[in-house]
Amino acid sequence: MSYWTWDPSLNVGIDVIDGQHRRIVDYINDLDEAHSEKDHEKVTQILMGLVDYTVTHFAFEEDLMRQAGYPLSDSHKKVHETFISHISKYKEQHEKGQDITRKLMSELQIWLTNHIKNEDKHYVPYANKVLNKKKGWLNRTLGRFFGD
Template identity: 50%
Template sequence: MSYLHWSSDLDTGIDVIDKQHRRIVDYLNELNSANSSGDQAVTNHVLNELVDYTLTHFAFEEELQEKAGYPFLKAHKRVHEIFTKRIAEFQRRAAGGENVAPELLSMLKIWLVNHIKGDDADYAPSVKKALNLEGTVDKTGGWLGSALKKFFG
């Protein structure tokens, strides 16, 4: 059973971003399953995978915003920085043997939904406009393709 279900109200309308957000939701569900299994090593592994992917997503998202000329990029980066510091503390505690998964899952579920529906929804029009001008809304050409290769290989 899923901890967090993807729903269309989480779509930004930017295919590449929506796919990344869905992957983060998948990681949350994997973290929940790992925690339910009681295997702390597996839980910590999934936590580290989730964090690694999320940080890469943040960098990718920020590059898209920069290329699109999003006027509130600095504020969006700051939100990411604050979140990253909170997650680093969870990782530190988990590395020390503490089971942080229940607390982390609760925080992530709320934060992710609010971030997508608020902060990410705010930048979506700027990025969609820039992608439409380049003709790459659902393709991987131009600077979108370059950014994908840079961050995701």
């Protein structure tokens, strides 16, 4: 059984965003598997992928909020930045050989659940306006951040 099973209450209702959040959950489940296998190298790789993907997701969201003229864009961006510096510290500790994986996973689960359900859901009505009006924006921006 996986560590974190996606729960529909986490859906914000924008497919592209829900897909990215699910991908983050997949990373966390992969991390759990590698950690139970005591595969340090694999844990390192997944951890790097997880941080990288999360940074890209945040950048995508920030672009979407800016496009949408979301009034809380700046404070939402600050929340992202604080969180990235927090998980980057875990990455450094892991590189020094400390076993931080379980702690990181449980913090990620709590943080993401709260962030998605509160802060992310809040920008959805604004974001939907951009997504409905500027159809080309989505493909262009996805290509820019995630490649084709």
